[in-house]
Amino acid sequence: MSEHSHSTTAADAASAPGNAPTGHPIPRSRRGLTAALAAALPLGLAACGSAATAEDAGDKPVVLTTFTVLADIADNVAGEHLEVESITKAGAEIHGYEPTPGDIRKAAKADLVLDNGLNLEQWFSQFVDEVDVPHTVVSEGVDELSITENAYAGKPNPHAWMSPLNVQIYAENMARAFADLDPDHAEDFAANAKDYSEQLQTVQDDLVDDLSTLPKSQRALVTCEGAFSYLARDAGLREKYIWPVNAESQATPGQITSAIEFVEDNDVPAVFCESTVSQAPMDRVVEATEAEFGGTLYVDSLSEADGPVPTYLDLIRHDAQVIAEALTGSES
Incomplete structure (x- = not known):
């Protein structure tokens, strides 16, 4: 059900854990991911060094999220000031997702990476620490619940976004991270988060x-x-x-x-x-x-x-x- 650092869907019930549980199962093929890292990371970093940055080019800073739910929440908080992208696509199963070389290049070129934390994105932690990009765990501050059954007992339940009250915390965390990234629009981020939180409270x-x-x-x-x-x-x-x-x-x-x-x-x-x-x-x-x-x-x-x-x-x-x-x- 996958890290802490404030700065710093199709699989189904037939999916099987790869290794000993640490929340959600870690993908079986680590060798493939390691090879992808070796091949793609230098390309991503080289692209960062040779091409103009988003800021130099006058484009919006890029915020990369691990899945579509976070991307949409982030887009509401960012408003018109940031470009928000998701690694996984609509309809994807996120628990056992296996990153591609393209994902790694995206991470290397992003200005900020957001993930859920709570052991959700074990697949993402395989390479996020290898790129020099600010990283925020958006569930920080949530009152965590634990899984209570089977081999996962005692691990945090990562689905904190399924509570509208928790997503208000997500929005606040995003607004702070966006203010660090783009201080000129800090007030807009805070106002967007407040408006979004009011809609969540209504739900x-x-x-x-x-x-x-x-x-x-x-x-x-x-x-x-x-x-x-x-x-x-x-x-x-x-x-x-x-x-x-x-x-x-x-x-x-x-x-x-x-x-x-x-x-x-x-x-x-x-x-x-x-x-x-x-x-x-x-x-x-x-x-x-x-x-x-x-x-x-x-x-x-x-x-x-x-x-x-x-x-x-x-x-x-x-x-x-x-x-x-x-x-x-x-x-x-």
Whole structure:
């Protein structure tokens, strides 16, 4: 579920860990990455030395993020002053992503790199320390939750962005990092972060209000992956999932039985699954209980511009609405 330094989606449930757990699985092929580093890093650094920098060319400073969710949040905070890019593309599974030589060149030429931290981007840490680029972990300051099951127990749950309250912290961290990068526009970054945080607070308040009529015994969020710990905590829901991270070869009979028993014991009206994993295990839970399948939730990646969740606000609003409507049986 992958570093600290303030300055300084398609894989599915069939993905298997490569090495001993350190959060999310580290990609199996380190030799390929090492070779890519050896080939690409000198090219990237050489490009930095031979070509004019973004500032020299009069272009906007470039901010590179590890995945699309962070890129969209960063774009809202940056406004018109910075160019924000994402390493991974829309719809990509981020946990086991394997960097390419092109990714390394991008990192070497960026003016600032943002990553989530909390052991999410193990793949990115393989080379980020090798380039002389400022680096900010945007989850710094979040009240961390730990994974509680299986070999990952005790590791931080990295999906902190699934809480609108946490993303307000992300936005503040970004605004400070952008002010360091571009001091002339520090006030704009702070104002953008404040405006964005107000929109996030509205999503949080609406979710809590929509769930207020739900009986206490039914205030539970049952999903395929344990990616909603922060959202559940901040919305006053208990969390139950089939597997803790998207690194299981398949859902075990014991995991499915445990989910079925939880749904039955708590009279849970609806269950959910994420867009980047197989829904089949949760279908078995639905078949064995009176719960309905409440809908598909989005977590790790935005969609293309014409898709259902092209921005982070679209993603979190979609998930909040689907959860509230399915659990309460009424439209938000």
